[in-house]
Amino acid sequence: MYHIQTLNKISPYGLEKFDRSKYICGDDVQNPDAVLVRSASMHDMQLGDNLKAIARAGAGVNNIPIDRCSQQGIVVFNTPGANANAVKELVMCGLLMSARKVYPAMDWVQTIKGEGDAVPKLVEKGKAQFSGPELSGKKLGVIGLGAIGILVANFARHFGMQVYGYDPYMSVETAWKVSRDIKHAISLQEIYENCDFITLHVPLTPETKEMINSESIKMMKHGVRILNFARGELVSTKDIKDAIDEKQVRCYVTDFPSDELLGHPGVLAIPHLGASTPESEDNCAKMAAEELIDYLENGNITNSVNLPNVIINRNCKTRVTVIHKNIPQMITAIAGVFGDCGVNIENLTNKSKKEYAYTVVDTNGDASEDAISKLKAIDGVIRVNIYR
């Protein structure tokens, strides 16, 4: 039996992918083979020797200790694009709310309850304080043109916005999806200096941490509106609050409230609802479950953030997979063990990702305990798994 520990509420649509004759799933599972997680932080968790994989039902993996996982041979998966449409739709809501003051206006209108026939008159009198600009004709800067950023950029054109996109790491495949009338910004400065609205869609990394700070805000247009549906730590809390107080930033919409931000005028705080739709929760859970199943049962890797993607049909008696450091002589050493044990290799695949690599060996022979021990003893080998 495989044991899957869930660390958050995971959609049943994903959990039902695990065949109950082979899998035990639950939040109380001990010593799991794999973990299925959404936003729960795993940084302080012990990663047991039996743990082979972690699947993040979502995009951001900053809640997972990736370096520690790689060192222990634990494959970390995410579900690229599975919640992108949900986030895009809430970003559109955020754009409208940052401009049209709908939220404070709805709060205010409740205060005139009980005024009887005077309500319509009071509405007409009171509404002036809540007017806000249209989106049409305004400039929107999208920072990060991945699964979400592209959808946001392409959709905002339908509001009549002029869209600037910035992503120095965009792949050619991704570039094909960007609408032709989106201006390709060649620097962040170009976004900051030109845009009336700026929306962040980058992962949290050492490079992006607090990228929105007093220095970057200084370059922006007076009265800019900033949206953050990516991660709270991308924006310096102190600097955004100061900039709002100085009216340099008109509104900050964030899906990542903190105590310091809540209640601050000009901050629209949403309780991390970007991906909270039944459709997106189902998509993420299903994709994450399928990734785990194919890895645990076949050693195939799809959508890993720390190891290369390797998907090979299994039509041999035995598969041995080796997670190892990406250093010279590894393939020779691994193949040598099979040769020394008199086992013929039918198929050998090796792929690498940064400092780590993955070798899949298919054979019609058997992998003896002796062979497995010899593989584990090779300098640079981190983990060996056998699939029969």
Ligand SMILES: NC(=O)c1ccc[n+]([C@@H]2O[C@H](COP(=O)([O-])OP(=O)(O)OC[C@H]3O[C@@H](n4cnc5c(N)ncnc54)[C@H](O)[C@@H]3O)[C@@H](O)[C@H]2O)c1
């Ligand atoms: N609010 C939510 O519920 C929610 C849901 C999904 C994702 N997210 C967050 O949004 C982020 C983006 O999600 P996604 O699905 O679009 O991910 P993605 O990986 O598809 O896209 C991220 C893009 O950012 C780009 N990028 C990386 N560093 C950059 C930099 N320094 N400057 C400019 N571009 C940079 C990458 O090239 C990539 O194209 C996630 O990492 C996650 O933190 C939040």
Ligand SMILES: O=C(O)CC[C@@H](O)C(=O)O
């Ligand atoms: O699981 C969620 O609700 C949020 C997921 C989101 O932050 C992500 O990075 O995909």
